[in-house]
Amino acid sequence: xxxxxxxxxxxxxxxxxxxxxxxxxxxxxxxxxxxxxxxxxxxxxxxxxxxxxxxxxxxxxxxxxxxxxxxxxxxxxxxxxxxxxxxxxxxxxxxxxxxxxxxxxxxxxxxxxxxxxxxxxxxxxxxxxxxxxxxxxxxxxxxxxxxxxxxxxxxxxxxxxxxxxxxxxxxxxxxxxxxxxxxxxxxxxxxxxxxxxxxxxxxxxxxxxxxxxxxxxxxxxxxxxxxx
Amino acid sequence: xxxxxxxxxxxxxxxxxxxxxxxxxxxxxxxxxxxxxxxxxxxxxxxxxxxxxxxxxxxxxxxxxxxxxxxxxxxxxxxxxxxxxxxxxxxxxxxxxxxxxxxxxxxxxxxxxxxxxxxxxxxxxxxxxxxxxxxxxxxxxxxxxxxxxxxxxxxxxxxxxxxxxxxxxxxxxxxxxxxxxxxxxxxxxxxxxxxxxxxxxxxxxxxxxxxxxxxxxxxxxxxxxxxxxxxxxxxxxxxxxxxxxxxxxxxxxxxxxxxxxxxxxxxxxxxxxxxxxxxxxxxxxxxxxxxxxxxxxxxxxxxxxxxxxxxxxxxxxxxxxxx
Numbered sequence: 001x002x003x004x005x006x007x008x009x010x011x012x013x014x015x016x017x018x019x020x021x022x023x024x025x026x027x028x029x030x031x032x033x034x035x036x037x038x039x040x041x042x043x044x045x046x047x048x049x050x051x052x053x054x055x056x057x058x059x060x061x062x063x064x065x066x067x068x069x070x071x072x073x074x075x076x077x078x079x080x081x082x083x084x085x086x087x088x089x090x091x092x093x094x095x096x097x098x099x100x101x102x103x104x105x106x107x108x109x110x111x112x113x114x115x116x117x118x119x120x121x122x123x124x125x126x127x128x129x130x131x132x133x134x135x136x137x138x139x140x141x142x143x144x145x146x147x148x149x150x151x152x153x154x155x156x157x158x159x160x161x162x163x164x165x166x167x168x169x170x171x172x173x174x175x176x177x178x179x180x181x182x183x184x185x186x187x188x189x190x191x192x193x194x195x196x197x198x199x200x201x202x203x204x205x206x207x208x209x210x211x212x213x214x215x216x217x218x219x220x221x222x223x224x225x226x227x228x
Numbered sequence: 229x230x231x232x233x234x235x236x237x238x239x240x241x242x243x244x245x246x247x248x249x250x251x252x253x254x255x256x257x258x259x260x261x262x263x264x265x266x267x268x269x270x271x272x273x274x275x276x277x278x279x280x281x282x283x284x285x286x287x288x289x290x291x292x293x294x295x296x297x298x299x300x301x302x303x304x305x306x307x308x309x310x311x312x313x314x315x316x317x318x319x320x321x322x323x324x325x326x327x328x329x330x331x332x333x334x335x336x337x338x339x340x341x342x343x344x345x346x347x348x349x350x351x352x353x354x355x356x357x358x359x360x361x362x363x364x365x366x367x368x369x370x371x372x373x374x375x376x377x378x379x380x381x382x383x384x385x386x387x388x389x390x391x392x393x394x395x396x397x398x399x400x401x402x403x404x405x406x407x408x409x410x411x412x413x414x415x416x417x418x419x420x421x422x423x424x425x426x427x428x429x430x431x432x433x434x435x436x437x438x439x440x441x442x443x444x445x446x447x448x449x450x451x452x453x454x455x456x457x458x459x460x461x462x463x464x465x466x467x468x469x470x471x472x473x474x475x476x477x478x479x480x481x482x483x484x485x486x487x488x489x490x491x492x493x494x495x496x497x498x499x500x501x502x503x504x505x506x507x508x509x510x511x512x513x514x515x516x517x518x519x520x521x522x523x524x525x526x527x528x529x530x531x532x533x534x535x536x537x538x539x540x541x542x543x544x545x546x547x548x549x550x551x
Contacts, residue, residue, distance in 0.1 A: 090366065091371050
C-alpha cells in the first residue's frame with residue numbers, strides 16, 4: 001500500500017497540493033487525471049522524491065518512501081550533450097535482469113550509436129523510457145508518457161505497462177489523452193483543487209469523464225459564446 | 229524588383245533588443261566603445277589589399293558555415309512566404325557588419341562580391357548532420373564518466389593534438405609538464421554542464437559517497453592520461469621524479485576541486501561556463517610562483533579550497549540526493 005498523508009506543496013503563494021490524503025494499492029495501475037495545472041506532475045515529483053513536500057508523509061508498505069523505491073519518466077526528458085544513446089543507457093544500472101536491450105532496440109528502432117542531440121522528440125522519449133525500464137523498482141511513475149510518441153509506440157507502451165503490472169509493480173501514469181488510461185488503468189484518480197477529488201474503478205469511467213469535463217464544458221461554453 | 233524580405237530580420241532585432249536589455253548598461257557601454265574603436269581601426273586597415281581579400285573570404289566562409297548548420301531552416305521554409313529572400317536579407321545585413329567598411333576602401337568591389345555570394349549561399353538547402361565522432365570512446369572510458377566522454381568528443385581536435393604534442397615532447401625537461409598543465413585547463417571545461425537529475429540519481433548514493441566515487445573514478449582517468457608522459461619524462465630526467473610527482477598530486481587536487489566546485493553550484497540541466505574561469509585562476513596560482521621564480525606559497529590553495537568546497541558540494545547535493 002502507498003499512503004499519502006496530508007501532503008501539502010506550495011510554490012510561493014500557489015498551493016498546488018493541499019492536505020492531499022489518499023491510498024493506492026500496490027501491484028495496480030493508477031491513472032492520475034486533472035485539468036492543466038491540477039498538480040499531477042507535482043504529485044508525481046513528491047512520490048518520486050524529486051521534491052520534498054512542505055508537510056505530510058508518503059509511506060510505502062508502512063515505511064517512508066525512498067527515492068530508490070521509484071523510477072520516474074518525466075514529461076520532458078533531458079540528456080547530457082555529446083553522448084550516444086547506448087552510452088546514456090550504460091550510465092544506469094541494469095538491475096532489471098529481464099530487460100533486453102536488443103528487444104527494445106528492435107521495437108523502438110532507435111539509432112543507439114548516434115548522438116542523442118540528433119534524435120527526434122519521440123526517439124528521446126523512447127530512450128528515456130528504456131533507461132527507466134532497465135531498472136528494477138517496485139514503483140514506476142510515467143508522467144505524460146504518450147506525448148510525442150508515434151501510434152505503434154503508444155501501443156507498445158500500453159503493453160509494457162501491463163507487463164509491469166503482471167510483474168507485481170505499481171504504476172502511476174498521467175495523460176492528457178483519456179483513452180489509453182481507460183484501456184490500461186485499474187483505477188483512475190481525479191486530481192482537482194490540490195486533492196484527489198474522486199477515484200474511479202474500471203466500471204464507472206463514464207462518471208470520470210463527467211467529473212473531469214462537466215465544469216470545463218460549462219465555463220468554456222460561457223467564455224466562447226460570443227467569441228467564435 | 230524587391231530582393232529583400234525583412235520578416236526574419238525583424239525577429240532577429242527583437243531577439244537582439246532582448247539580449248541588449250539583459251546585458252545591462254555597463255556591458256553595453258563597454259561593447260559600444262569597443263565597436264567604435266574597432267570601426268576606426270578597421271577602416272584604416274582595409275586600405276590593404278590582402279586584408280580586404282581576407283575579409284571577403286572569411287565573411288563568405290562564415291555565411292556558408294551558418295547556412296549549412298542553421299537549425300531554423302525548416303521553420304523558415306515552412307512559415308515564411310519568401311524564405312530565400314528572408315535568409316538573404318539576414319546575410320546581407322551580417323555581411324555589412326563584417327565587411328561593409330570595404331565600401332570606404334579602394335577595394336569596394338569585394339563587398340559587392342560578398343553580397344553576390346550571400347545571394348547564392350542563401351539558396352543552399354543542405355544541412356550538415358551531426359555525426360557521432362569517436363564512437364569507440366565508451367569502450368575505453370566507462371559511460372559513468374560521461375563528462376569525459378562528452379568533453380573529449382566535444383574538444384576532440386584540440387584535446388588530441390595537445391596530447392600528441394605532449395607525448396612527443398615528453399622526454400624534454402619541463403615542456404611536457406607545461407603541456408599537461410594546459411591539458412588540465414582543457415579538462416575543466418568538461419565540467420561546465422550539469423547533468424539532469426535522473427543521471428545524478430542513477431548511483432543512489434549519499435552525497436559524500438557520490439563525491440568520493442566521482443573523484444576517484446576521474447582521478448584514475450587523469451592518472452592514465454598523465455602516466456605515459458610523466459613516466460617517459462622521469463626516465464629521461466631522473467632528477468625530476470619528485471617534481472613530477474608533486475605536479476601530479478597538485479593536478480589531482482585541482483581535478484577534485486573542479487568536481488567539488490561543480491557540485492557546489494550544481495543545478496540540474498544548468499551550464500556553468502563561469503566555473504572554468506575560476507578554475508583557470510586556481511590553475512595559474514599553482515604554476516605562477518615557479519614561473520616568476522618565487523616561493524610556491526600558493527600551492528596549498530587548491531588543497532584548502534578542495535576541503536572548503538567538498539563540504540559546500542555535500543550541502544548542495546543534499547537538495548537532490550536526499551532519501
